[in-house]
Amino acid sequence: EVQLVESGGGLVQPGGSLRLSCAGSGFTFSDYWMSWVRQAPGKGLEWVANIMPDGSEKYYVDSVKGRFTISRDNAKNSLYLEMHILRAEDTAMYYCARDGRSWVYWGRGTLLTVSS
Amino acid sequence: EIVMTQSPATLSVSPGERATLSCRASLSVSSNLAWYQQKPGQAPRLLIYGASTRATGIPARFSGSGSGTEFTLTISSLQSEDFAVYYCQQYNNWPPLTFGGGTKVEIK
Numbered sequence: 001e002v003q004l005v006e007s008g009g010g011l012v013q014p015g016g017s018l019r020l021s022c023a024g025s026g027f028t029f030s031d032y033w034m035s036w037v038r039q040a041p042g043k044g045l046e047w048v049a050n051i052m053p054d055g056s057e058k059y060y061v062d063s064v065k066g067r068f069t070i071s072r073d074n075a076k077n078s079l080y081l082e083m084h085i086l087r088a089e090d091t092a093m094y095y096c097a098r099d100g101r102s103w104v105y106w107g108r109g110t111l112l113t114v115s116s
Numbered sequence: 117e118i119v120m121t122q123s124p125a126t127l128s129v130s131p132g133e134r135a136t137l138s139c140r141a142s143l144s145v146s147s148n149l150a151w152y153q154q155k156p157g158q159a160p161r162l163l164i165y166g167a168s169t170r171a172t173g174i175p176a177r178f179s180g181s182g183s184g185t186e187f188t189l190t191i192s193s194l195q196s197e198d199f200a201v202y203y204c205q206q207y208n209n210w211p212p213l214t215f216g217g218g219t220k221v222e223i224k
Contacts, residue, residue: 037160044203044215044216044217044218045152045154045160045203045205045215045218046215047205047211047212047213047214047215050213059210059211059212060211061211061212062212095159095160101148101207101210101213102150102162102165102205102207103160103162104162104171104172106159106160106161107159108159109159
């Protein structure tokens with residue numbers, strides 16, 4: 001059974017940093033693109049970033065370029081999202097999802113709140 | 117960036133009735149379009165990909181159609197578990213991958 005479990009969310013002050021993690025199981029992690037998708041409270045879905053299976057290519061939505069970095073450790077079956085210079089508008093549930101362009105498998109999400 | 121526009125924002129339907137949801141792309145996305153269902157407190161669930169192919173385990177009452185810039189998700193006979201928010205998403209021209217703003221299907 002495919003499972004994706006996010007962790008690392010919490011309350012951060014504006015301008016702060018945080019790293020989200022996603023642990024994958026039930027599939028060969030190193031074979032798949034992986035993605036982060038977020039959802040602000042009461043709002044719609046927004047794709048954030050994705051990464052190729054070997055980590056060689058990464059893509060981002062413009063609003064996070066230069067502030068967020070997606071990475072992976074295939075030996076640990078883990079996906080990461082390093083976030084810096086956080087803003088109030090980054091407040092959202094962050095979902096990890098398997099595959100690069102559309103997503104069957106999603107985690108349950110981890111909540112990031114950016115507030116002073 | 118391809119902008120996805122969904123209509124209506126809210127659709128009030130009685131159980132057993134048919135629901136028709138629309139999604140429009142600002143540029144052609146060919147058939148590279150997906151539909152998701154999301155219930156409160158849950159992650160989205162993929163319903164349709166390739167504009168018209170049901171994902172594994174999705175009931176036949178869900179159907180997708182369209183290509184280019186105009187797409188439709190039809191729920192032929194609404195069940196109680198179908199009341200949710202539905203999103204379309206294009207994956208033809210990216211980055212960025214983009215979603216529509218969603219249609220909430222509520223009980224009439």
